[in-house]
Amino acid sequence: MRSGSDLFRQVARARAFEDALGALWREGRISGEMHLGTGEEGVAAGIVACLREGDAVALDHRPTPVLTALGVDLVAMLREMLGREDGLHRGRAGHMHLMSRAHLAASSGIVGSSAPLGAGFALAARTLRPGAVAVAFFGDGAANQGMLLETLNLAAAWSLPLLLVCKDNGWAITTRTENVTGGDLVARAAAFGLETADVDGADAGAVRDAAGAAIDRARRGKSPTFLRAQVSRLDGHFLGDPLVRTARAPATEGRGLLAAVTAASLARGGAGLGARGRSVLGLMDLLRRARREDRDTARDPLERARRAMAPAEAARIEDEALAEVARAVDAAGESGWRA
Amino acid sequence: MRSGSDLFRQVARARAFEDALGALWREGRISGEMHLGTGEEGVAAGIVACLREGDAVALDHRPTPVLTALGVDLVAMLREMLGREDGLHRGRAGHMHLMSRAHLAASSGIVGSSAPLGAGFALAARTLRPGAVAVAFFGDGAANQGMLLETLNLAAAWSLPLLLVCKDNGWAITTRTENVTGGDLVARAAAFGLETADVDGADAGAVRDAAGAAIDRARRGKSPTFLRAQVSRLDGHFLGDPLVRTARAPATEGRGLLAAVTAASLARGGAGLGARGRSVLGLMDLLRRARREDRDTARDPLERARRAMAPAEAARIEDEALAEVARAVDAAGESGWRA
Amino acid sequence: MARMTFAGAIDAAVAEAMARDPRVVVLGEDVHSLRAPLFARFGAGRVLAAPISEAAFMGAAVGAAMAGLRPVAELMLVDFVGVCLDALLNQAAKVEAFTAGAWKVPLVVRTTCGGGYGDGGQHEQALWGLLAGIPGLSVVVPSTPADAHGLMVSALRHEGPVIFLEHKLLSGQWLEFMGRGGRETVSFDVPREGAEGEVTAGAEVAIGTAALRRSGDDLTIASLAVGVHRALAAAERLATEGLRCDVLDLRTVRPMDRDAIVASVRRTRRLLVVDEDYREFGLSGELAAVVLEAGLAPAFGRVCVDDTIPYARHLEDEALPSVERIAAAARRLAEAPHGASPPPSGYPTATS
Amino acid sequence: MARMTFAGAIDAAVAEAMARDPRVVVLGEDVHSLRAPLFARFGAGRVLAAPISEAAFMGAAVGAAMAGLRPVAELMLVDFVGVCLDALLNQAAKVEAFTAGAWKVPLVVRTTCGGGYGDGGQHEQALWGLLAGIPGLSVVVPSTPADAHGLMVSALRHEGPVIFLEHKLLSGQWLEFMGRGGRETVSFDVPREGAEGEVTAGAEVAIGTAALRRSGDDLTIASLAVGVHRALAAAERLATEGLRCDVLDLRTVRPMDRDAIVASVRRTRRLLVVDEDYREFGLSGELAAVVLEAGLAPAFGRVCVDDTIPYARHLEDEALPSVERIAAAARRLAEAPHGASPPPSGYPTATS
């Protein structure tokens, strides 16, 4: 297990990398939906700190914090996301499908699919590499996806060396998980016969400690664990998230939407006033929450980790991380190759 | 709600019908996999007793006890299973797809699919027929199917007027549910935010009482319920179940299988002795259980219901049921139509 | 007549149906925000935000349709159909057949498809061939706002299940959502006639009818959705070279408008299929069968997607049917004698 | 050489691979009893009985294959693929493409298909066309014990995902399980050459190679699985009428053996596809495209399944490709001039 400054370094590296991705995306150099992992860096750092060679990880649509912590080459990843022939996957995969066979790490953009994938990694670990484990990362929204629910059961039934990590940010795109979820996710997992843990995902150390116990158990062939890490979504669902944009600038960015909603809520034919009112209030509440969480420092794992460090040490490590990523961005953008 | 003798009558009718199906199947007049509902008649009778016009039921691969209790025409059903052009569905559907639009009843042979179907019935009920409810029937094996697990959540999240009935017979074909299931199914459902009930499914009255409370709650728009009814599989997974046949007559019916298993367990290359032994013991245990449950009277809902009745009354009702079904079989077999 | 965007034209059809018919409900992930105007007007009872449980809510939509509602179930991307195919394959598509016509499933599945904005191979598929292969389903794929509106009007009145595919490059709302995200720094090759146009409110477009978008006697280009616009651009270019093309917009994949295809190909004796779906075992093959069954022996070619769509924009552009690829394939066909296709270049053979 | 049943030939290939290679594991519902000999020999660690959670265990099989195992994942019936398609469509089929070849998924999906024993429309589908439409998958459908063995041997050595379809009418074990159930009172039209035959243990049959089962210059009948045997019987009958047929057993659907098809049709100039899968948007259409692309213009016909398979045995017999339907279609093709298919009788048209 790594020390506090190691954890901090991984959180800082991950954040620097995510921020670099944000800049590249805004410049139009990364295409499609870019889901940043900002807010999840503590989970990534804490869990990767417990892993060793031969362990495997299955990732969702926010794979980068875990991949940076695992030590996957930053330049190769950046080049991949820039769509370059010299990228990690020669530009074939993109941000939702970053993989590294050497690290036994694979991501997928289908919500929930990381769970069965992780179960398979765990099965292979048990069969071929006794003592090795697998970790599957997913969100709270994914926890309602059938294949994931099936995997909670499968992991328990087969007693797989698997850690299921739910990065619970309370959101699935524009849906509040509490509005579409029955019961509590930790209790749910426990009812499937899994061990459970519930931690503050902004606290990398707490994550590391909880995951460490679970992973040790898994290495010894004991029952699998569901770990819920409460995190915050610092940059909306993806970059350019219309909810965040509307929340930030209702008068400009949100104008079209708000006008359409208002007109519709007054249109002839439809539900009664009460139901219409509840709808409009519901939408307002989403905007309010989106605004509150937008780059919310209170639940920022980087802020949190920084506070636990000597300021000078923290600054040095952050500078190093920023420099490392800046070098990677420079290297990634180097010519010698053009689309 | 119906009285005890009404319940008994439905149990007796359902059993008479299932037995008639068994005879027709053995005669080769019904094709394919014939899953009888023997052992589940108490559940069917108890729950249908709580239903009224406008309610809907979604059924699995053992639909007939519920359909007979609902009053679906026996002759039309028999003709359907005989594959006749004058059958309920002109021979297009067969035993796994019996439906009745008039009764809002539909069955499906895909394990777990009755749950979402029932949720949809419940949604339509709430929207179009306030006060009406839907019931989804399924087995314990189905409780590990993704779409069913998703439906536990959906029912809770949307607060649907739905009763989810798990006919728990401990089996899925040759698999003991306990061997592939984490946790307890009732606790699992509760963790999804559902109300729950756990009853002896051989006791039609107990089923009726538990279902009655749940259905009343649903009619009033309160939270949906998961009801587990413990039942026994009296005729194996389907008619001709090789497990049952082997258990009944290991020396004749099971000879091929047992010889192959023995040879394989001694073959060179493979697992160590311990693992092989556990496998063989596991298979023996399945045979032992299958033999024990084969037409086990102790957990037979008909026996149970009979005991609670005055013997003469019981005999009269059973005779009526047998006569009704015998007439239906005669009528179904009437010529005037040939394939 | 009114000018509408592609997505707006669909929304208008849905809104009108909801206002008229209380049985019409919308359900799916994020519909409260993606269809915020409908949510504000019709309330949470008829615009139901679902968890990420496509199998459950799609199956529920089937049940709801059987029990009297007319649900519009939204599957965010057709790529996700793999988690809920059973509801379509074994339930929605089969109830009518199982009941010999007695019980129908008036369900509309509204879903997005297609690429051209760099989202990678799990988010840009077409998959209409896979869905059209299922007897019992209708599959429609409009290319203009008018057709999008008219086909949705028809779908909402249809007695059976209809899969309605909305191409993300035509649907400004989706392209903004998944591709642009408010950026000025990216651009997409959006077909203008597809993204916005005149719409007659309430005007049906019958399911199963193709539309001839351009006439020319030398070659038939059959396509749908974005492919139609690419084909029209290619035809324009080819016309300057003296090659005149029919451009047939299929609009519906299943049931296929065999008559329209046969009529065109009988005249042109050359058929080029432009299909953003995977090349093999799908729409393009079916069109080959249709013309052969009609006793025609056209020169035949196809411009399709051959493999998993790559992420990189330049690779994606090569993978998706482009004006260049279409024009080149058309020229090859034009050189071939009637009834003899030129050997397709670079196809892998099974024994290689 | 040894005489084996169809299922026995497959089991033998799996057992041999398991004995040789500790990476080979079997998982699926009821495999402890359905593969009881393997379970007894290799233990629960390598023969894993799964809950009815196809999406989870199929996805797990993909992950296991990526992480070093060679799983044989059993999907009881291919009809159930709707609950786990995502694992095949978006995971197994795409990992190699996403990683530009760096990471492969050596997964075998063993599943049963096909009708002929009265089990109804949700349990007798073929669906190989749907699966073959997915780039990245291989799909094999053997018709004899030797091919079943040889294709399983190849599948177990293959570096990518292979869907191995086992027809229930050929596989005595499955037919007994789902159709006969120990009864003497029922009978099935089982092709004898398909159900049992000589097998050379360990002999590979390469994926992607068709086999010519019978030669004749008048007409090519292309088929697979049970259809091959029906086609052979029809060809026998047609021979007495002076019509000589090539019967081509495709064996693999994807990748298609284009060369074998083209070579045969070039000679016969007539192509009849006999396909137990749904007629439209699948294998039969793809074969039409293959011959057109090769510059051939054969008379073309197809004998397929048109709609949801009905339960009643007599209706089912009419719905599945039969010797009678094949022979009748062949005669129609023989009467047509080369390059002009006779109009197919009774197809619905989209505009009707």
Ligand SMILES: Cc1ncc(C[n+]2csc(CCOP(=O)(O)OP(=O)(O)O)c2C)c(N)n1
């Ligand atoms: C099966 C499937 N359904 C829907 C989507 C679209 N989608 C992408 S991310 C997302 C939300 C996921 O929520 P959660 O799992 O909580 O992760 P978060 O984005 O909050 O990190 C959705 C619905 C998808 N990719 N896959």
Ligand SMILES: Cc1ncc(C[n+]2csc(CCOP(=O)(O)OP(=O)(O)O)c2C)c(N)n1
């Ligand atoms: C999705 C799916 N997977 C597998 C099957 C095959 N199958 C039919 S019944 C059955 C067992 C079902 O067990 P359970 O739900 O407990 O019902 P029971 O048969 O015990 O009444 C299985 C696996 C199926 N029909 N559908």
Ligand SMILES: [Mg+2]
């Ligand atoms: Mg979330």
Ligand SMILES: [Mg+2]
């Ligand atoms: Mg059971």
